[in-house]
Structure formats: C-alpha cells, structure tokens
Amino acid sequence: MVPETRCLVMTGRKFSGLSAEGEEKTMEDGADRRANSREDRWSLRATTALVTGGTKGIGHAIVEELARFGAAVHTCSRNEAELSRCLQRWEAMNLKVTGSVCDVSSPVEREKLMEDVKSIFHGKLNILVNNAGTGFQSRVTDVTPEDYKLLMSTNLDSAFHLSQLAHPLLKASGIGNIVFISSMTSLIGIDTLAVYAATKGAMNQLTRSLACEWAKDNIRANCVAPGYIRTPLIEPLCENEEFVAKETNRIPLGRLGEADEVAPVVAFLCLPASCYVNGQVVVVDGGRTVNGNA
Numbered sequence: 690m691v692p693e694t695r696c697l698v699m700t701g702r703k704f705s706g707l708s709a710e711g712e713e714k715t716m717e718d719g720a721d722r723r724a725n726s727r728e729d730r731w732s733l734r735a736t737t738a739l740v741t742g743g744t745k746g747i748g749h750a751i752v753e754e755l756a757r758f759g760a761a762v763h764t765c766s767r768n769e770a771e772l773s774r775c776l777q778r779w780e781a782m783n784l785k786v787t788g789s790v791c792d793v794s795s796p797v798e799r800e801k802l803m804e805d806v807k808s809i810f811h812g813k814l815n816i817l818v819n820n821a822g823t824g825f826q827s828r829v830t831d832v833t834p835e836d837y838k839l840l841m842s843t844n845l846d847s848a849f850h851l852s853q854l855a856h857p858l859l860k861a862s863g864i865g866n867i868v869f870i871s872s873m874t875s876l877i878g879i880d881t882l883a884v885y886a887a888t889k890g891a892m893n894q895l896t897r898s899l900a901c902e903w904a905k906d907n908i909r910a911n912c913v914a915p916g917y918i919r920t921p922l923i924e925p926l927c928e929n930e931e932f933v934a935k936e937t938n939r940i941p942l943g944r945l946g947e948a949d950e951v952a953p954v955v956a957f958l959c960l961p962a963s964c965y966v967n968g969q970v971v972v973v974d975g976g977r978t979v980n981g982n983a
C-alpha cells in the first residue's frame with residue numbers, strides 16, 4: 690500500500706513526508722505520483738513505454754506523441770520492412786524508439802516481446818499501451834470460429850496477457866500506467882461489429898478491474914475509446930461516400946477523427962498531470978456517442 694501521507698517533498702531520488710499521525714515516511718523514487726513543478730507534470734522525460742502496433746494509424750501517432758514528451762518508446766508490428774522504415778523515420782526525427790517484430794496474438798511472441806522490453810529498458814517499464822487490434826464487419830450469423838478466434842486473440846487476449854507479462858516491469862518502475870485502446874463500439878450497438886465490440890467491451894471492464902487490483906503497485910489503468918478515426922484499418926469505410934456522409938451527420942463535430950487527435954489523450958493519461966485518473970474510459974469520438982439527435 691502507498692503510505693498515507695500529507696505534505697510530500699521530493700528529496701533527490703526519494704520522496705519523504707509526514708503521515709497523518711505526524712510520523713516521517715519515506716517512499717522509493719517514483720512511489721508518489723504527484724509531480725512538484727508544472728514542467729514535471731507535463732513531461733515523460735526518463736520514462737519508458739511499450740506501444741503495440743506502432744507502425745500505422747493510431748499506434749503510430751501514439752509512439753510519436755509519447756516520444757515527443759520525452760519517453761523512450763518500444764513498439765512492435767508483424768511487418769518487419771514497415772517497422773524498419775518507421776524506426777528510420779523516428780531516428781531521423783531524433784525520437785528514442787526501438788522495435789520488435791511480433792504478432793501479439795501469439796503467446797510465444799508476446800513473451801519474446803516482453804523479454805526484449807525487459808532487456809532494453811533494464812527491467813523497468815512505465816507505460817504499456819495496448820493498441821494493436823483488428824476488426825472487420827460480419828453479421829453474427831456469418832461469423833466463423835476462425836473469425837471469432839482472430840478477433841479475440843488479437844484484440845483481447847493480447848491486451849490481457851501483455852498486461853500480465855508487463856506487471857513486474859510496471860511495478861519495478863515505481864510509476865506504471867496502462868492504457869487500453871478500445872472503441873466507441875464498446876458503448877453502443879452497431880450491427881456487423883458484434884465480436885469486435887465484445888472484445889472492446891471486455892477491455893473497458895479489464896481497465897476497471899486492473900485499476901482496482903494494481904493501484905497498490907502504483908499502476909494506473911485507463912482506456913481510450915475512439916470513434917471512427919481515419920486509419921488504414923477503416924480505409925474501405927472511408928472510401929464509401931454514403932457511409933462517410935451518414936456518419937458525418939451523426940457526429941456533432943461533423944467529421945471523422947484523425948489519429949493525431951487520439952494520441953494526445955493517450956499521452957495525457959500517461960502523464961503525471963493525470964495522476965488521479967484511474968479506471969476510466971475516455972471516449973474520443975467528436976460527440977458521436979452522446980448525440981441523441983442522430
């Protein structure tokens with residue numbers, strides 16, 4: 690348990706303070722989440738992060754956002770050539786990013802990924818963003834056992850097991866954060882997306898459970914639920930003018946979203962500035978899910 694304290698002072702690499710009873714308490718570096726200066730509240734300097742699925746779309750934007758805030762970021766994807774291109778781009782931008790080829794739906798590859806992370810970051814991880822995911826439209830009556838397994842293993846199994854594997858590293862870092870990338874489909878019913886939506890609904894609940902179970906280890910868990918965001922994943926939908934017109938009408942802000950409008954929200958949830966936000970699902974959808982007029 691985090692010692693109950695009032696009056697916390699940062700002294701070098703340790704935090705010390707007085708308990709409610711007036712007794713002096715000292716916590717290891719990072720055990721307190723409150724940053725003293727505005728600069729520290731809005732910085733990820735000297736932190737480490739793993740973002741799954743960072744070569745495209747929302748994950749790519751998250752990698753860049755976290756790295757610009759000062760984090761050393763590790764990412765992964767299944768396509769080695771694309772990962773190499775991204776790593777070269779980030780190196781040219783002076784961002785600290787490393788990568789592994791990994792299919793997050795594979796238990797063996799997940800373990801190997803976490804071994805890489807452990808070795809590169811010397812056993813300490815501050816941030817895990819469970820972003821890698823996939824989706825496709827299919828009526829419930831047409832969903833095959835293979836479709837079901839692919840969605841569950843890529844979206845949900847990966848997020849659960851990577852969180853489990855990351856737990857010792859997150860705990861060892863002193864200040865841990867997990868952000869799940871779910872979806873607005875976890876909150877509303879949309880036909881042809883039943884299994885995808887089920888994986889995302891489960892992620893929302895996993896967020897709440899971890900927020901309670903791992904707070905004692907100084908690990909927060911939050912979730913970002915995007916609406917329709919223009920990425921390669923939904924490119925076919927974006928090319929369908931009828932779909933875009935219909936959706937645009939439902940979204941109070943009058944347009945689909947962009948990946949770099951999701952990434953800053955994820956970064957906020959990892960920053961010391963949000964240190965009292967825990968177990969929340971933050972919807973980033975231009976108001977789509979609150980629109981009673983649509």
Ligand SMILES: NC(=O)c1ccc[n+]([C@@H]2O[C@H](COP(=O)([O-])OP(=O)(O)OC[C@H]3O[C@@H](n4cnc5c(N)ncnc54)[C@H](OP(=O)(O)O)[C@@H]3O)[C@@H](O)[C@H]2O)c1
Nearest residue numbers: 742744745746747766767768792793822917918920921922
């Ligand atoms: N775009 C949207 O409208 C939207 C809305 C709500 C939620 N989301 C969620 O946001 C997340 C990112 O979506 P996105 O739209 O950015 O998708 P995207 O454009 O398809 O990018 C997905 C990224 O994840 C990687 N990836 C996919 N499957 C993987 C696997 N099995 N193992 C490792 N990496 C994998 C991809 O690289 P490789 O294919 O090379 O492996 C790519 O880097 C997903 O969880 C998605 O469900 C998206």
